[in-house]
Amino acid sequence: MPRWEPDGVERLQAAAFELFDEQGFEHTTVAEIAQRAGLTQRTFFNHFADKREVLFGLSSEFQQEIVREIAACADTLPPLDAVVRALQAAADTMFEERRAAVTRRHKIVDANPELQERELSKRAALTDAIAAALHARGLDPEIALLTAGAGMLVQQTAIQRWTQPAESRPLRELLSAALHSLRTTVS
């Protein structure tokens, strides 16, 4: 038999997800999470930089996907449209199929300021990555950052709607709508 049960990281993530859902983030200790996963507190911190990170395993994957899509996009497409197309591609791949899980996670994060803070931090990192990808396409750095910020604004507006129970339109469509809203709002 193997020395340890496999998939330690996934088990920790699952345990954390459950416990945060049951008791809330701040009433759950890292020791508790580790115990439910059949591991040690020390091992938790070997895998995650801090208690919050356990909820953000997918964000790096998401970021890579977006950047890849932007790089793959036709150079003739206006920058902001390129960003939104990339978001739409990622929406299909990473959001649409896991609506239940995404909404559940959204609810957990929404219930705790520390987690919201980390979410903002991830969003900022994604913004910078998008800006870098746009800059690689030849866009001026400052305009690139502005465009990336506008793209994230679109993303936020769309996700906001998409996570509401009443909403049934696909995220892809909501992204288009949000982009249109932004354009009329800003002009």
Next chain:
Amino acid sequence: MPRWEPDGVERLQAAAFELFDEQGFEHTTVAEIAQRAGLTQRTFFNHFADKREVLFGLSSEFQQEIVREIAACADTLPPLDAVVRALQAAADTMFEERRAAVTRRHKIVDANPELQERELSKRAALTDAIAAALHARGLDPEIALLTAGAGMLVQQTAIQRWTQPAESRPLRELLSAALHSLRTTVS
């Protein structure tokens, strides 16, 4: 003589500012800050919710000013212009005169991820406050949030430039320029 030296809060802020500047945020303990201010660690936490908050004393004041300006603005002005005008008014009051201090603080925050995270959090709170102020003017909540987000994008772009040593134009002017950049970028 008074039982305690006056201005405990200010002394803590000043001590923290100095120490973060000298040794960096993470190599400074709360006990150290309190000691330099002639107070106790416990007293520090009586005044500030956590170690980071000591650097964000002005953000609530800033937020109030912005919201006040927006409410005072003519109802005929397009929403985004109202927001940028409010930011310009606050820029004159709270930034232009303290350029040195603002830049120093900016440098400290820039050097530490935890502080950046908190900065983002304050920014998000300000965004929400602006959106609420716009909603109070009759704007649809979702459009209000989008407009507020666009306004903060303008603010960020302008501050970014303003804190660069080479830049000499007043913040007010940079805000106008950034708004123009956003408009051409998004359309």
Next chain:
DNA sequence: GACAGTGATTGCAGTTTATGAAATCACTGT
């Protein structure tokens, strides 16, 4: 088949952040 090397996990000691509860005591108003 022995055997050195790898790497995920663990135990433990220690620092730091943060909080709750009770005590102090100059100052205030009556």
Next chain:
DNA sequence: ACAGTGATTTCATAAACTGCAATCACTGTC
């Protein structure tokens, strides 16, 4: 005089994180 206020302090404690050394199934090599 004297009770009440409130900023501060002391003490105790939980919980988050870190550094370091040790474990030991697994891997490949000779």
